[in-house]
Amino acid sequence: MAKSTKKTRTRRELDVLRDYAYRLFASGETQKMIASKTGITEATVSKWAKEEDWDARRKEQNSSSTALVNSLMLAAKKISELIIAKLNSGETGDIDAITKLSDNIAKVMASAKRIAKGITKDEVIDVIIDLEQWMVQRSETDKELTPELIATINGMHRKYIEHISAQEA
Known part of the structure; x- marks a missing residue:
């Protein structure tokens, strides 16, 4: 066998x-x-x-790097607009929320930069x-x-x- x-x-x-x-x-x-x-x-x-x-x-x-960078930039823009709207309306009492939004912009922009430079x-x-x-x-x-x-x-x-x-x- x-x-x-x-x-x-x-x-x-x-x-x-x-x-x-x-x-x-x-x-x-x-x-x-x-x-x-x-x-x-x-x-x-x-x-x-x-x-x-x-x-x-x-x-x-x-997924396309260019499309991804564009999406990230759009997200950063929307977060920036939200921060500006909060500041313009006098909503400065919740500084933690504004700080978190700012941190999110930094993360989004860092990702976009890394992708844009090819990594x-x-x-x-x-x-x-x-x-x-x-x-x-x-x-x-x-x-x-x-x-x-x-x-x-x-x-x-x-x-x-x-x-x-x-x-x-």
Whole structure:
């Protein structure tokens, strides 16, 4: 009786591969190429893409930088108008509210500036994808790069992307 050649993977290893597969997808790879690079079947890649709505996630990440900067500038303008209206109407009693609005303008403008000069969340994600691809390839020869370590690093990458997304919001 022939032995099965199917490799059994732990849940953690599958999670690492799923994260890696999505990052490949977000960078423009086809599901067929993702299957080839990860050693996962095309059916599984397709299933993951449907379950996690990879198309919608990629569209969200690929929004136009110019449109995003314009939206942020419009938001800053509206916040400024609100501050001016409060000050003109004599509503200076709630200085905390005015201060919070001013802080929001600073955050919005910082995000717009970062995006306008070309450092976008998408570019950060692209760098992370490249790094993770390299780590997965390197893990074939470097035993220090265990699936657990890669999963931990991937988790930190996700947290960092959430952090920069929150700064933009």
